[in-house]
Amino acid sequence: MRAKSSHNLPTDSTLLRNWRRWESGESRPDEFYAPIIAAAFDTVTAAFFPKARPNRDDELLSSTGMDTLEFLGRLRMSDVSTATLDAIRITAERLCCEYPCGDPRTLHAEGTAWLRRITSLLDARLTLAQHREVLVLAGWVALLVGCLDFDLGRRTEAEATRRAALSLGREADHAEIVGWGAEMAAWFALTQGNYRGAIDAADAALASTQQLAVGVQLAAQQAKGWARLGDRGAMEAALRRGRAILDRLDHPANLDNHFVVDPEKLDFYAMDCSRVIGDDQLARAHARQVIRTSTGPGDTVLKPMRVAEARLTLAVAAVHDGELDLAVDEGVRAFTGTRRSLPSLMWIAGETAREMIEHYPDDPRTHTYLDQLRELATA
Numbered sequence: 001m002r003a004k005s006s007h008n009l010p011t012d013s014t015l016l017r018n019w020r021r022w023e024s025g026e027s028r029p030d031e032f033y034a035p036i037i038a039a040a041f042d043t044v045t046a047a048f049f050p051k052a053r054p055n056r057d058d059e060l061l062s063s064t065g066m067d068t069l070e071f072l073g074r075l076r077m078s079d080v081s082t083a084t085l086d087a088i089r090i091t092a093e094r095l096c097c098e099y100p101c102g103d104p105r106t107l108h109a110e111g112t113a114w115l116r117r118i119t120s121l122l123d124a125r126l127t128l129a130q131h132r133e134v135l136v137l138a139g140w141v142a143l144l145v146g147c148l149d150f151d152l153g154r155r156t157e158a159e160a161t162r163r164a165a166l167s168l169g170r171e172a173d174h175a176e177i178v179g180w181g182a183e184m185a186a187w188f189a190l191t192q193g194n195y196r197g198a199i200d201a202a203d204a205a206l207a208s209t210q211q212l213a214v215g216v217q218l219a220a221q222q223a224k225g226w227a228r229l230g231d232r233g234a235m236e237a238a239l240r241r242g243r244a245i246l247d248r249l250d251h252p253a254n255l256d257n258h259f260v261v262d263p264e265k266l267d268f269y270a271m272d273c274s275r276v277i278g279d280d281q282l283a284r285a286h287a288r289q290v291i292r293t294s295t296g297p298g299d300t301v302l303k304p305m306r307v308a309e310a311r312l313t314l315a316v317a318a319v320h321d322g323e324l325d326l327a328v329d330e331g332v333r334a335f336t337g338t339r340r341s342l343p344s345l346m347w348i349a350g351e352t353a354r355e356m357i358e359h360y361p362d363d364p365r366t367h368t369y370l371d372q373l374r375e376l377a378t379a
Contacts, residue, residue: 004039007032041090080124085133088118092137096144099258100303101339108148115141135172139165143180143259150188151341159188179205179214180259186221191343195225206241213252213261215245220269227276235273242266264293268306271313276351280317287313304337308345312352319355327356328369335376349373 002009009015021027022037029037038045095111118138126134146161162184169177182205189198202218202225209215219242226235243266252260271286287310294303294310301307311334318327331352334345353373356366 001033001036001040005036009036043086043090080121080126080130085130085137088114088137089133092118092140093254093257095141096258097254097256099144099147100256100305101301104148104151104339108145108152111141111145111148115145132172135168136174136177139168139172139174139177140259142168143177143184146184147258147341150184150343153342155188155343158184162188175208176212176214176259179209179212179218181205183214183217183221186218186225187344190221190224190228191347195228198222198225210245211248212245213249214259216242216249216261216266219245220266223269223273224276227273232277235277239266239270239273242269264290267293268309271310272348275313275316278320280320283313284317287311287317301337304339305341305344308334308337308340309348312348315352316355319352319359324356324360324363324365327352328365331356331369332372335372346373346377349376 142165149158166181185201186198223238274283290310315330
């Protein structure tokens with residue numbers, strides 16, 4: 001709000017108290033605050049706070065993304081307005097943008113609640129276009145919830161939610177949601193050591209996603225699978241396919257959204273592949289680039305899960321260089337973040353452990369790392 005205001009605003013504590021009153025429905029923003037709030041959500045005042053609507057639509061829309069009885073009542077109405085769908089779209093976008101750094105349990109609870117609300121709209125009277133829009137919005141939120149389930153180690157729930165998202169994508173004839181459903185299947189397979197299964201899962205959607213950002217991700221997951229199967233040629237071909245798709249796409253407008261593939265993301269996957277095939281120089285360069293692009297001013301970590309895997313890559317390179325102290329330090333630092341995908345982190349950390357055991361099986365420093373890894377698994 002401060003960034004969008006040309007006037008001096010009250011202290012943080014005062015703003016927070018005002019926000020809580022607006023969020024609870026106790027009061028509504030006045031003519032001074034309404035334009036600032038709308039600008040903070042990158043929309044216009046009239047879209048968020050319409051002047052004249054029956055059934056208190058202005059109050060309902062002002063609570064976009066908030067858990068209020070008024071907005072729930074609006075969702076249950078048989079005639080859903082375009083403005084309401086716009087508000088839900090803003091909320092779905094916000095949830096997906098909170099994925100990289102948000103608390104996974106809190107975000108999972110909020111995402112699940114919104115998924116129920118969105119799908120309840122399917123019982124309302126909708127136009128064909130609105131029906132498809134609701135399916136698409138539910139599909140995106142289901143994909144997010146599935147990712148969070150997996151991050152929290154709930155593999156069974158993650159697979160069930162992934163299939164639900166895939167079904168929604170197919171019903172809406174939405175190639176991108178279908179592609180992400182396949183990408184998640186490849187991701188799940190990789191962390192379980194099913195590399196051929198990951199390649200096949202990604203291959204099932206590659207043909208229909210050659211013009212979509214998710215095609216980059218599918219190619220990258222295949223590259224990771226091929227690297228672990230020892231086929232460097234196939235790995236490099238998959239990375240080239242991903243770069244070719246990326247080159248055809250416009251630069252994304254919102255890099256925070258988890259389901260947006262930014263140019264730096266391909267470097268993240270190339271880092272993994274380089275580490276696995278033993279190209280330490282390239283892996284180290286990619287890892288440093290990943291850390292640099294995932295860190296903001298004041299060393300604020302913007303993408304902690306990427307940074308954790310980059311540190312494990314630096315740890316493997318240090319093992320190969322005979323610098324075990326540095327390797328253990330980087331490896332243990334990878335475990336310190338509070339935002340992590342447990343299966344992915346355990347998978348890469350386990351590969352790092354195998355390198356230490358292979359080169360320094362009896363060294364106490366290797367056992368220090370293994371002890372930390374066991375604590376992570378137990379936690």
